[in-house]
Amino acid sequence: MAANPMTQFEVYRIGPEIKIGAFDISFTNASLFMVISSLAILMIFSIGSKKNSLLPNKVQLLAELSYSFVSKMIGDTAGPKARPYFSFIFALFMFVLFCNMFGMVPYSFTVTSHIIVTFGLAAFVFIGITIIGFIKHGFGYLKLFVPSGVPAILLPLIIIIEIVSYLSRPMSLSVRLFANMMAGHTMMKVFGGFVISLGIVGGWLPLSFSVALTGLEILVAFLQAYVFAILTCIYLNDALNLHH
Amino acid sequence: MELEAAKMIGAGIAVLSLAGAGIAIGNIFSSYLAGAMRNPSAAQKQFPNLLLGFALAEATGLFGLVVALIILFAF
Numbered sequence: 001m002a003a004n005p006m007t008q009f010e011v012y013r014i015g016p017e018i019k020i021g022a023f024d025i026s027f028t029n030a031s032l033f034m035v036i037s038s039l040a041i042l043m044i045f046s047i048g049s050k051k052n053s054l055l056p057n058k059v060q061l062l063a064e065l066s067y068s069f070v071s072k073m074i075g076d077t078a079g080p081k082a083r084p085y086f087s088f089i090f091a092l093f094m095f096v097l098f099c100n101m102f103g104m105v106p107y108s109f110t111v112t113s114h115i116i117v118t119f120g121l122a123a124f125v126f127i128g129i130t131i132i133g134f135i136k137h138g139f140g141y142l143k144l145f146v147p148s149g150v151p152a153i154l155l156p157l158i159i160i161i162e163i164v165s166y167l168s169r170p171m172s173l174s175v176r177l178f179a180n181m182m183a184g185h186t187m188m189k190v191f192g193g194f195v196i197s198l199g200i201v202g203g204w205l206p207l208s209f210s211v212a213l214t215g216l217e218i219l220v221a222f223l224q225a226y227v228f229a230i231l232t233c234i235y236l237n238d239a240l241n242l243h244h
Numbered sequence: 245m246e247l248e249a250a251k252m253i254g255a256g257i258a259v260l261s262l263a264g265a266g267i268a269i270g271n272i273f274s275s276y277l278a279g280a281m282r283n284p285s286a287a288q289k290q291f292p293n294l295l296l297g298f299a300l301a302e303a304t305g306l307f308g309l310v311v312a313l314i315i316l317f318a319f
Contacts, residue, residue, distance in 0.1 A: 006317065076292070172303065179306035180299075182313075227299040230292070 005189035009113055009182065029109045030117070037098035037111070066094065073230055078237040085236060088128075092121065093229035100181060100221035104214070112224075113181040115174060122174035125232050133239035144238060173231055180224050184217045251315055258312035265305020272297045 013026045048063030056064060070090045074082050082089075096112060103110025111117050133141040145162040146155070191213060194206035276294045280287035 073292075175307060175310060176299065176303035179303065179310045183306055183309050223295055223299055227296060230296060 005186045005193065008185060008189055009110075011114070030111055030114065033099065033102055033109045033111050037095065037102050040102075041094045041098055066090075070229065073226075074233055077230060077233040079241060081240045082233065082236050089229055089232055089236075092125070092232060093225055096121070096177065096228050097222065097225035100225055101218070103181065103185065104218055104221055110181050110185055112177055113185055115178040118174040118177045119170065121228075122170040122177075125173070125235065126170040129232075129235050129239045132236070133242070136240060137242050141239070141242065143242060169235060173228065177224050177228055180220055184213075184220055188213055188217060251319070255312040255315045258308050258315060261308025261311075262305040265302055265308075268301035268304070269298060272301055 011028050011030050013028055014032060015027050017024070018026045044059060045063050048059045048061075051060070053060065067090070070093055071086065074086055074089055078085075099111040099117075102108055103113065133144070137143075145159050145166065147158060147162070150158050188210065191206050191210045195203040195210065198206065272294065276287075276290065279290070
């Protein structure tokens, strides 16, 4: 019998127990990996931007590449008006990417495989973009729910559908990332269990499959960070350039 | 029927939504390849859209997987 594939998602306390009222705010393995990925991002960008040579070394190249990648993504999807929000989207993308990538290291912990983490990020994005929309357009932002060129009879129905789809954005944004990460890691664990249970005779097949799966999971880890960031850009585009 | 058995059957049915995701992902990539073969110069520009479509289609299937996991582990 293989080990339970869900035990890898267990959150446990590291160090002393800290409690404020009814809330347990102790340092856990999830917080440890958030700290590690934040520190890694900080390190790459502080080393990469220290010596701005014309012929960049590897770390500088990495920093410049990710900067121009996110910059181009924002320019393509949300236009020049979204420029002030570059630093937020860049931080969001790098944080999700590094959390996903550190999760791919064996025996590590994937922060983004917990729905509360992804929902926290998505709710932050959703509330922030709604506030930006209302600041930029006032109550005219509600025109987002009324698409132009729709017959008047259909309008009540369309408005309800648009409102529901708007409100389900944080849900779909968070569940997409969470489900992808959790499903991928569970699948890898299950195949790893096959290797053990089939032993040295038949274990080679799932082992090779497992290696291929690791490659796929690294692709998915990048892709989901990209999709998270680009959907944030698309939502931001709705709030900034209101033309229906 | 026993509750445990009903849970297992329900989870199995919920996972069927991944079949739709499989069809959708295959459709997205086949359409992209067909378009890219006809007009290779425009292919590179549509690559982000391909990835976006892939992720959006995969997510709908994974919602079903989440439902299955909720049935199995949360109830």
